[in-house]
Amino acid sequence: MAAVWIIAVSCLIGICCAWIGSILVIRRMAMLSDAVSHSVLPGIVAAYLLIEEMDYGIFIIAAAVTAFISTMLIEGVSKLANYRKDVSMGIIYTLLFSIGIILLSAHQDSVPIQSDHIIQGNLEMIPLEELWIINDVYSLGPYPIWSSLLNLVVVVITFALAYRGIKLISFDHSYASVKGVKTSRWNLIFMALTSLTVVISFSEIGAILVIGFIVIPPATALIFSKKLSHVLLYSSLISCASCIGGYFLARHFDSSVAGSICVVMGILFFIVFCFDNLRAKFAQKNGVRIEHKE
Amino acid sequence: MRDFIEFISLSNPTVKIVLIGVVLISLSSSLVGNFAFLRKRAMLGDAISHSVFPGVCLSFIVSGEKDPLMILIYSIVTGLIAMFLIDVIGRHKKVKVETAIGIVLSIFFGLGIMLISYIQGNLGDAQSGLQHFFFGQAAAMSREDVQVFLYCSIIIAGTIILFYKGLKQVSFDREHAIATGQPVVLLEIVLSILTVMAIAIGINAVGVILMAALLITPASTARLWTNRLFPMMVIAAILSVVSAIGGAFISYKYSGMPTGPWVVVLLSIMAFGSILFSPKRGALSRVIARKRLERKILKENILKTLFKLQEADKEQTSGFSLQEINCLKAFDGRALERGLKWLQQEKSTQIKNNKWTLTASGNQIGKRITRVHRLWELYLTNKVKLDIDHVHPSAESLEHIITPEIERMLQEELNFPDKDPHNKLIP
Structure with missing residues (x-):
């Protein structure tokens, strides 16, 4: 049963991240997930210090607020100082993460947040977590499965309602605004969706491996598919396959599940990548013209 | 104030080792950070610092102990492999460089997480202390560590002085450097090795996650004050030494306070100050x-x-x-x-x-x-x-x-x- 819970939660998270990631990767904003996932820490610690209890809902709100603040700060700093985006990202997320660590060490004894889990995730712990039990009888399974399911539902509904808008802003931003699509509104909604996904995922798979979940499956799918709907489908499949593969790899080596999933995602990426390169070489030899980058 | 004098006079031998170690680390990473910043490779440093982590774990699995020199060698090798992979993947016509950075970063870090949980499960982590590499543990530095840092810093500073002119040209105008017959590829390899080396020693003090700050924040702050490379390097070095001393002092004075995050916070305060008040490029002016x-x-x-x-x-x-x-x-x-x-x-x-x-x-x-x-x-x-x-x-x-x-x-x-x-x- 434990295996089922772990695989189910990781697949749910994997699909959410893959969908969000497809848009981020297409829009060249992949590293934004990195910045957001790191800057969530001070929000969670501060929320705990303020309300002094573990409340999942408030954590998610606090984390989403810090994630939002950090994206605003990144924007602001790169405007104020004329920095490239990546420079201001580097400055802001390291600062926020430091503040988080400092808060955590100042209240080491009172805050039950383990810094290891922030890094490594704790997918393994899911079956041991409290179960959601109704009327003392019906067990609905561990909490994370519900939070990640809810996240998936929100993501899917938003995509279903706004598919055209999201597609337009990700492939051709200026065309979208010319067509009268309210780009700033879609951008904001999409940023909120990203923050939500990162926040819900990061407590299970760790702040850094979120980046892998967000970037690798879409990047793999983008190598061999052109339509957005295909990218979404294939990246979800790749994600789920890696989750299942990663779980058994972790069992075999007795190691971290989240880490192993990322490694399997990486292996799948490299298989596709090498295959595509070979195909391109082969096609070149046969005299077929191939479009070159830039 | 008396605390600070006592701290800075290095009368306490443990303090002496930690302080020298942190200063050496900050100094060398700020030196290479200037070139990373100018070559528009800010996030590359972040990726490399996450990628050296499996190297650290691997050296422990192979040698079974925490030997600073072995850790250094292994992490430099994995860092260089990661850098090479980013380059190869980023060249693919359907994968952008930012994506390549994200991919390599998370695969390598995932591998590191796998290795460290394997070590914890099978080899016993009591004596490994590899968690220190997440957030850095400056207080745990040993004399041997600091010796390795010293050699690395000397190598980094020496190489930069030796190749100063070439590195400057490559960083500001790569095409021009090629045209004037500089060995561009060689210089870039040298720069990569130096960067990986600085990161490999840096993660001891601030950990893999905050390492990007040591590289990028001093250089980007210094850039607001000057348009010339040499003054920029000097300013970046001063900023990083000041924040290193400050961070080490705070963790010395208040027990339980970590050094690395405080170094980063102090660096960021100076960065924000400069962003607002620098006379040439500040927001206020x-x-x-x-x-x-x-x-x-x-x-x-x-x-x-x-x-x-x-x-x-x-x-x-x-x-x-x-x-x-x-x-x-x-x-x-x-x-x-x-x-x-x-x-x-x-x-x-x-x-x-x-x-x-x-x-x-x-x-x-x-x-x-x-x-x-x-x-x-x-x-x-x-x-x-x-x-x-x-x-x-x-x-x-x-x-x-x-x-x-x-x-x-x-x-x-x-x-x-x-x-x-x-x-x-x-x-």
Whole structure:
């Protein structure tokens, strides 16, 4: 049963991240997930210090607020100082993460947040977590499965309602605004969706491996598919396959599940990548013209 | 204060080791950080610092102990592999460089997480202390560690001095460096090795996650103060040493406080200070400069309008009311009144019975702006062949920018004309 819970939660998270990631990767904003996932820490610690209890809902709100603040700060700093985006990202997320660590060490004894889990995730712990039990009888399974399911539902509904808008802003931003699509509104909604996904995922798979979940499956799918709907489908499949593969790899080596999933995602990426390169070489030899980058 | 003197005098041998270690680390990463920043590779440092982590774990699995030299060698090798992979993946036509960075970062870190949980499960982590590499543990530095840091810093500083000229050219203008026959590929490899080396020692103090700050924050802050590489390197070095000492002191004074995050926080405070207050590129000075320009434009527009009013009605000597000025050119809100007050203080305008007139000096400026405006309109119609009704907006903005030199050149180019395209006199 434990295996089922772990695989189910990781697949749910994997699909959410893959969908969000497809848009981020297409829009060249992949590293934004990195910045957001790191800057969530001070929000969670501060929320705990303020309300002094573990409340999942408030954590998610606090984390989403810090994630939002950090994206605003990144924007602001790169405007104020004329920095490239990546420079201001580097400055802001390291600062926020430091503040988080400092808060955590100042209240080491009172805050039950383990810094290891922030890094490594704790997918393994899911079956041991409290179960959601109704009327003392019906067990609905561990909490994370519900939070990640809810996240998936929100993501899917938003995509279903706004598919055209999201597609337009990700492939051709200026065309979208010319067509009268309210780009700033879609951008904001999409940023909120990203923050939500990162926040819900990061407590299970760790702040850094979120980046892998967000970037690798879409990047793999983008190598061999052109339509957005295909990218979404294939990246979800790749994600789920890696989750299942990663779980058994972790069992075999007795190691971290989240880490192993990322490694399997990486292996799948490299298989596709090498295959595509070979195909391109082969096609070149046969005299077929191939479009070159830039 | 006494605490600080006691701390800085290095009387305590443990403090001495930690302080020297942190300073060496910050110094060497800020040195290579300048080049990473200038070569627009800010996030690459982040990726490499996450990628050296499996190297750290691997060295522990292979040698079974925490040997600083082994850790260094293994992490440099994995860091270089990661850098190579980012380069290879980023060249693929369907994968962008940012994506490649994200991919390699998470695969390597995932591998590191796998290895560390394997070590914890099978080899016993009591003596490994590998968790320190997540957040850094400056207090746990040993004498041997600091010796390794010292050698690395000497190698980094020495190589930079040796190849200074070439590295500078490669960082500022790669094409130019190729054209002047610099061994660009070799220099880039050297720079990569130095960067990986600085990161590999740096993660001891601040950990893999905060390492990006040690590389990027000092360099990007220093860039706000200077346009030249050498002063930039000196400023970055000073900033990083100051924050290293500060961070080490805070963790010495308040037990339980981590060194690395405090170094990063101090660095960021200095960065924000510079972003706001640096004289050349700071936000504040830019705001002041913009306000000054807005003020100048407003004043010049008022003087020009008064001049044109006077020109249209030469008999009128008593001056013009606010309404009359606003009729010819609409100013927004209270801007007109404010501008007239400033001009009055500068003795360019004067007021009598609520009517404004130009003084001699104000008249001269107004005349000059009108002249430049009309000259530019004429230039656009005669030389650029624009329609008459298209030239006004351009002249409206350029009249504030054209210098006396350009004005003279325009006059020469147009053979000292006396009429503008709207048949008005050029004063």
